[in-house]
Amino acid sequence: MLTRQQTRKICDKVLGCSNAKQTEVILSDADSSLTRFGKNAIIQNVNSREVDLSVRVIVGKASGRASTNCLDDASLCATVERAVEQAGAARPETKIPPLVGPKEYRKVKHFVERTAVLTPEERAEVVRYIARKCRRAGVECAGTYSSGANVLALANSRGMFAYDKSTSAEFGVTVLTENSAGWAEGASRDCSKIDTKNLADRAFKKAVGGRNPASVPAGRYTVVLEPAAVTDFLLFMSLGFSAQAVQDGTSFLVGRVGKKLFGNNITILDDAYHPDNSGLPFDFEGMPRRKTVLMEKGVVRNLVYDLKSARKDRVRSTGHALPQPNTYGGLPLNMVVEAGDSSLEEMIRSTKKGLLVTHFHYANVAERRELVLTGMTRDGTFLIENGRVKRPVKNMRFTESVIKALGNVEMISRERIFARAFFGGGFVVPAMKIKKFNFSSETKF
């Protein structure tokens, strides 16, 4: 992987090529490996090494961007020239904030050598365990075991330089019987902290225990959502916490900042430094990423800002910028939901009649100002009766406002995990028990 010194040298070369008054460089280097399995066998096994260098120039009052994956001197200068050409064509703007100067960043350690060097043979051994178990039981498994190392460096002509080196690993497994499925997933920057055997056993147990599901009618139910089901709500909420989305009038938080939206039990932060997160200590403008209270005891406290949206609201950037220019503004990419004082077992025990949901599939926004989402339950949905998991049920479609759902949260678990959302991103989330959750239709399995 590119070292701090190597990235600095490349960035300096780019800055040296540029005659623009302001120039910014984003340089990334990724070494990614993934073993994919299906039908109890490894079906894909891949590695890729990718670098990307992106240059933004501000010429007068206009900006342009160009990028390349070629790091020879001629390519670096040619990329700068293409960025300058883009800027020359754009109309002058009064709203482009100047680039930032040097900043201090909090030290984070999220590079773990053993993850960076995990071999395809080691990944295969992990797959072998669940594949053998499923083959013997006459069921099938599918999933992935991925690992990788990433470098991100930022520099600009005002002397800002930021560098981050990280690793990530993730193991996810789905077990399929003739009419049921079970799923579990774990992620960490340290592959040795993912209990792959436990995850595999959980998916297996859930699939086998979910056989022969019965239909239950659509309607409003008390639901116990495992953490992975909660994380999809966070993904779509995150877009609404963008100050720019509020300025544009498209966020579900328009007119709601400072107001109580949920119960006292809902507190949400954006915290790149949380031990279960692997957030960057800086954003894509080079601003230090600030831990931000988004929602406190149900009250909407803060939005997140990049330099441009901050200037409009006359506040400071919170350090949540994406690469500029963009149409989103800042985004909270490292949301953390505060833990409660309950457990999944206590939630089930306290439920007279309800549904236990493992996670959701393909949730999407159906109406954005009330943040109405629709999606399917997946890989293990169970009926709870009189405090016990009674039997598996067929999957259901929910159509529900996140605002209403998080206003109806009765219990939150102490335990939290980092869980990925279906469309990407991931957050630190607990399990939740929610009353009156709307399921709008049923499916056939």
Add this chain to the structure above:
Amino acid sequence: MRQLTAAALGTAKRRGASYADIRIVETRAQGINVKNGAVGGIDDHYDIGFGVRVIADGAWGFAASNKVTKKEIERVAAQAVRIARAGARVKAGDVRLAPEPVYDDRWQTPCLIDPFDVPIEDKLDLLYRIDEILRKDRRIRVASGHMSFVVEHQWLATSEGTFIDQKLVRSGAGYAATAVKGGEAQVRSYPASFRGQYASLGYELINSLRLLENAERTRDEAVALLTAPQCPSGVMDLILDGHQMALQIHESVGHPSELDRVLGMEANYAGTSFATVEKLGKFKYGSPIVNLVADSTVPTGLGTIGYDDDGVRAQRWHIVKNGIFSGYQTNREVAHFCDDERSRGCCRAQGWSNIPMVRNTNLSLMPGDWTLEDLIADTEKGIYMATNKSWSIDQKRLNFQFGTEIAWEIKRGKPGRIYKNPTYQGITPEFWGSCDAICNEDRWKLWGVPNCGKGQPPQTAEMSHGAAPARFRNVTVGIVKK
């Protein structure tokens, strides 16, 4: 290029691979966004790299790098063989490739105007002019316009002797106006939502889209939606416009007919499929007027190619014929699981850094014989929905719920008032079984999908779906209430 590709194939063979291929891919891409009169995103990207895919000990291995040198190619080819051998420790059987003739060929997207020959000033000028029209009404809080161009040059060489030099060109453009008032936000787009219309064409696509001419109407419809009544709830007859039909085809026919999904290879992410192999040739997928044809040869389709990434020549075949489920989308690896002797040529990868897999190609609903005017006149009470806004479908592709930007009431055969937040829901074969009328070829159009996600690691692919408006009887509509 042949010297470089030979280095990969030679190394793989020496290391014991029974099959190898290498794709060297060079891409130039340009994306331009204008939002509320300012540049909302602009990038001019150049990228080159290669991926080596091998079969060793009966298992796949793949490795990729951005350094296109002989030394690096040899290193990566050796790495691919090592990865394959690791995978072979947990295999169900040896990978078997369906036979395909050996080709030495060149293929290129027909293109009249190279999009990179058009000055960026001209592109921005058009987007600025559209932006001005959209923001003439103060209730339009967000006006956004977009253009995108990609030229992808790929060299594929296989250990069987195939060498293909292929250049693909894709262009796209569109815009959206978001009207906001009080607690309401409504959007209208043109020519399609999610960044517009895309095709395998050069800049001539942009010139043909009549972007400026439709800006005023798009803006006015967005504003009108602010005060429009909510889409009613109930069971009624539904007519979908071509763009929503394209989404319906993509989600409820395209993905379920990918054979790798059926076999469980995608089970941990995008899901499996209800369209299992024993249903082939027998299952009633839709009404007898429903004919869905996969076609990677159709001009301007985003999935139109000379050859896929397995080196299989482009083809045309039925997925659904007269309502009966008739075919799968396959690659060389999975074709034999449905007893096909040859791959359908649907194996594609995103760029050089990803392994190819089964992807949707262009898949279209064949036109019927109705005019839209006659179809509406023939509908006593119903609703006409246009332009996709939201989508969600279960992991076997049965239960779906989709939403559009706008709908019109149909009463006694005439279009009436508009509705906001239209949604409908159904079960795939029941829904296609209720299709009783399809408009004719005058209304048939290929709609580009530039952002189809699949796979782990996730890959994006492009394809088009041709459709004309069609009618479905007794559909549940109006699920989302505000």
